[in-house]
Amino acid sequence: METTPLLDMQAITKIYDNGVVANDNASFSLRKGEIHAIAGENGAGKTTLMKVLYGLEKVDEGRVMLHGNEVNITSPHKAIEHGIGMVHQHFMLVDSLSVAENVMLGAEVTKRGFIDKSHGIQKTEAIAKTYGLYINPLAKTQTLSVGLKQRLEIIKVLARDVSIVILDEPTAVLTPQETVELFNQLKRLRNEGHSIVIITHKLKEIKTICDRVTVMRHGKTIGTYDVATITEAEISKRMIGAEVRVERVERSIQGGKPILEITNLTRHHPGEPSLHDVNLSIRPGEIIGVAGVEGNGQRTLIDILTGYASSYEGRVLINGVDIRGRSIKAVRELAVSHIPEDRMIKGSNPFGTIGENLVSTTINKPAFNRAKGWLINGRKIRQYTQRLLKSYRIKADNTDVPVRVLSGGNIQKVVCARELDSQPSLLIADQPSRGIDVGSMEFIHRQIETLASNGSAVLLVSADLREIFRLADTIYVIYNGAFVGAFNNDGSVREDTLGEYMLGIKRQAFAKEVARRDAGNAAL
Amino acid sequence: MQAMQRFKSMYARVITAIKRTLNLGFVFELARTLAAIVIALSVAAIIILIVSDDPGFTLRVFLLNPLTQPDGFATIFSRAMPLIFTGLAASVVLRAKQFNLFAEGAFFIGGFAGAIVAIHVGLPGLLLPVVALLAGGLVAAIFGTVPAALKAKLDVNEFVVSLMMNFILLWIGVYFLSNVFNDERAGDITTPLFPEHARIPYISQDSFFTSGVFIAIAAVILVFIFFRFTRFGYNIKTTGDNLAFAKYSGINPAGPIFSSQVIGAFIAGVGGATEVLSHYRRFNWTSLPMYGFDGFMIAIIAKNNPLAVLFVALFFGYIRTGAVQMEIFTRMSSEIVTIIQAVIILLVAAQAFLMSLRKRLMMRRIKGLKHVEATVEV
Structure with a gap:
């Protein structure tokens, strides 16, 4: 056991401009050569905590210690200098470029003023060999499968010579086979001495490949546990504060x-x-x-x-x-009701109130109108909203808050309430x-x-x-x-x-x- | 007894309505706007201190004369009146996220149409100004359908079309003014005098306070009701906030996109006619009056809230009255007003202005809650 961890984030507080408290006195520490999961419900602040570490979000309170020294990471560029890299949930790749060009993007090596393409190819191949991340460096990115695109993202991070790799929900878009493959690669990376942070809410993945897990809830860190000594049920309990049974009902x-x-x-x-x-x-x-x-x-x-x-x-x-x-x-x-795939684009009006969102498809109904359909019956809509808030257990201060201040799960409940209640x-x-x-x-x-x-x-x-x-x-x-x-x-x-x-x-x-x-x- | 009960329940309802509105976000926006105004006035004061020979007197004239002069309030409201109309027009259009600048041309052509009706349509008594105002709005709305329909049907950029329409209407107007409706005896490009009963009267013989102001305030209330309580308003708001969601909910966005622009033109047109019939004896505009563009500025500062439009327009009426006073009584130029406007717009539009303060306030609130939660935590 080391006495000083590789990385130590202490008492991090981050408040977004819209007033959402994403991190509230959260702490996180990472040892060298471990795979560490950050687990929590959506809106628990996992991604924000890692964005703070990667310099994408400015921290409001707290400090980050690296190798026992306080560091001030203000941009992804700085983070990479400190050896911290991040693979985002949504790929950040230029589809029209080749694999090698994507790997070197932003860190191109030049020869006589021109980009040295062969260097990129060599680098990609070298990383592929060292870590078993095989990929064709000349392939156009748009032709890659989702799994390969993710592999490319990891190579891109490794090409910057980082020692800490953060992965944000890496398996969200992968098939089961691709997930297994990814896990093998991550294990290999760990064995080569990298430290890996995985943001996830999938308990099975934590049990499969992680050494330790830090559980977050409502922006706070609940605790850090050795995966070997904690059951899935116990992690889940700490994540949501109650046990959840997932079983098909006949x-x-x-x-x-x-x-x-x-x-x-x-x-x-x-x-x-x-x-x-x-x-x-x-x-x-x-x-x-x-x-x-x-x-x-x-x-x-x-x-x-x-x-x-x-x-x-x-x-x-x-x-x-x-x-x-x-x-x-x-x-x-x-x-016909339709719960759309994207709750913030099709599914809701983030700037409208909860009430306005709940009646968007039914506002023409006589029940919500008065004066022969000329006016909206605000009181009826408010009563209706209050009923749905209760029966769908939507957590909100009142019916008139804009939807965008709610957490992801609560916004989705608003969408479902509207679509199912009819x-x-x-x-x-x-x-x-x-x-x-x-x-x-x-x-x-x-x-x-x-x-x-x-x-x-x-x-x-x-x-x-x-x-x-x-x-x-x-x-x-x-x-x-x-x-x-x-x-x-x-x-x-x-x-x-x-x-x-x-x-x-x-x-x-x-x-x-x-x-x-x-x-x-x-x-x- | 029963009346008491009814009063109590009404009182309670009003209080909850106010509480709903006065959340931290709203209060903060209000404070932010007020801070912007204070800073802008300070900038103006500093400039006056540097430039003026007698800064104390100049400042007094600028800030206090509008409030202390015998007809000060009447002048403030008179100057604010056209801005209320164009501010409302812009706010309706901007609510639907349409960048249609037609309020300018609509104000002009509405004024012209109102004048023509006042002169050439023989109607008795109060009917004449009422019809003239509606005619002003209607003509503006009809021309307003051009950019609106092009956008809704063919997705033509409304910004370009509306901007061009302003000048097309100006020159059409000037042509008709100088060739068809010109008063030969006046010796200038102008219509004949309006009949006395067509004009919108002052509230009393010895005040310049025009009753057109009440029409403007009525328009504010109507627009407020339109967005708060009608389905049309709801559809426009929803389309402007999130087009994809509006479509998904079954709203055909062409409707709100079209109607918001036409309604905006109508309001600006009524505004033009109200202005002409309140403050002029004959129509003689040969250039765009610029109230339309001011309206956009006001709508942006008011964040498209119709009630806020009223107050922002009144504030502009106030500083403009002060500026004119200053020009009359001192050697300062009235252009200082544009500096004030620019600073306010800059600060209100800057999203980050005072955000750190808001964050600190929030931090304190969270800290306050902390010890309560600690007892709940297992």
Whole structure:
């Protein structure tokens, strides 16, 4: 045991300009040659703490000690000088450049005034060899898979000769196989003497590769523990203050006419992923999960179903009504709700109050109007908002605070409250629990389940397999715009099996599978 | 007894409404704007101290004359009146995130149209000014549909179109003024005199306080109600705040994009007609009056809040009145006002101004809460 840690962050307090206290007297220390997880719900302040370390955020109080000396890191440039590098959750790569050019970006070596390209290639290859991070240095970045892009990000950081590597939710976009590969690489990096910080809220990952874990909650650090001596349940308990059980609840699917019927749906549009011959039907009470790596046509499918995309071949019936040519509003009028993938862009108006956000799709209802529809009934809306705040357990000071000051989980609950409270007959849920804390996630999952139990059809699109396993009755895997696999979610399918289909390694003789399923339906 | 009860419940409701509004954010914005005004006035005072022969007297004239002169208040309100209209017009347009500068041209053409109706439409009594004002607004709104429709339908940049429209309307106006509606006997480019009953009266014989000010205040209240309590207002606000969310919620954004610009033009047009029929005996504008551009400045300082527009416009009316007084009684130039405006705009627009203070206040509040939470922590 060393007496002085490699890195010691003491009593860090960071308040954002909008008044959000991201870090409140948080402390964190890192030993040389360990993989250290920072765990916590979303909005717990994990990323902010690391951004402070990497010089992206200015700290308001507290100090950072490196090798026992106080350092003042004011920019990423300084951080790199001190040997600290960060891989962000969203890739910071120039797609049109080659791998080697991205590696050297901002630190180009010149020869006679021109960029020395061979140096970049050599450097990339050297790092690849040392750490087993194999990649083609001449490949164009846009042609890389998500996993390789992340590998490139890590190489980019290593090329700056850093000894501390911070990774922000590195597995969020990876398939199970890619995750395993990443973990092997990280272990190798550790063995070479690097210290690694992983920001995550996935307990399994912490148990798999981390040596120690620091748990954060509401901007404070709750404690640091040896992973070997703490159980997942105990970590989770410290993260959210209560134990969460994640189990699929058995529901019986009601028979009857399908609510959603998609036949031979095809769309080719330049600049977006295509959709090839998709067939799907959802009966009342059924939850269909669509699993897939992002960018394989899920967005296109949802755009068609919600009235965003109007040109397509094939047919979509919702409760027997053809939605061709219907506007977004007209599709909503068929009792369709839509939880969009991005809560801050499509899902909410961050500057509007909670009340204004909750009634955005229902403000034309007579219940919220007065004076023959000329005026909005502010008091009714406020009462409605108060009811939803309570029943969806949204934490907010009052109904008139702007949505942007809420935490991610609470904003997502506002979105869900609006979409679910109308008791839709069809719910299209696109990544409904992405990037939110475990408590909110479980709450939203239960709401979706209840909705299905009451006879609604649910189309769940998610890149998070746990979510799919948790909710779906049937799992479809989408790859390259087509369904390549269908599975009953009865516990017989494993994550890595799905992963193989998601990556296009395997493909079912799908027509047969669908025929069998439909025959089964007919028999019901 | 019952009246007492009713009063009490109403009182409680008003208090909760005020409490809802007076959160830290709002109070802070207000304090920030006031600080900007104080700093701007100090800058002006420093300049006066340096330049003036008798700075004490000059400052007194500049700051106190508008308040102490017999017709000071009337003058402040009169000067503020057109700014209230154009400030409101700009705030409606900016709420929808449309950078449409048409308030300028709308104010001009609204004034012109109001004048023509006042002279050439024979209507009895109060009906004439009312119709003239509405005509001013309507004509401006009709021209306002050009940049609005081009933006909503074809996504043509409204900034460019509206800016050009201002000059097109100016020269169309000047053409008609000098060739069609010109008063041959006046010996100048101007219309004939308005009929006396077409004019918006002063509130009393011996005051310059025009009742047009009440029309402006009514407009403030209407715009406030429009955004607070109507679905149109809600749609415009939502579209301006987050276009993607508006679409997702089923709002067709073309509607708010179009209507916000046309409503803005209408308000500015009514403003132009009100100004002409309050302060002029005949219409003789051959250049843009510049109130439209001032309106944008006011809307930005007021953060598009209609009630704040009223107060910012009044403040501008006040310093402009002071500046004119100063020019009359001392050797200082009235252009000092533009310096004050520039400093205020700069400080209000600067997001970081006083943010560190806000942060310190927040730190203190959090520290105060700390010992309470410590007991809860396991």
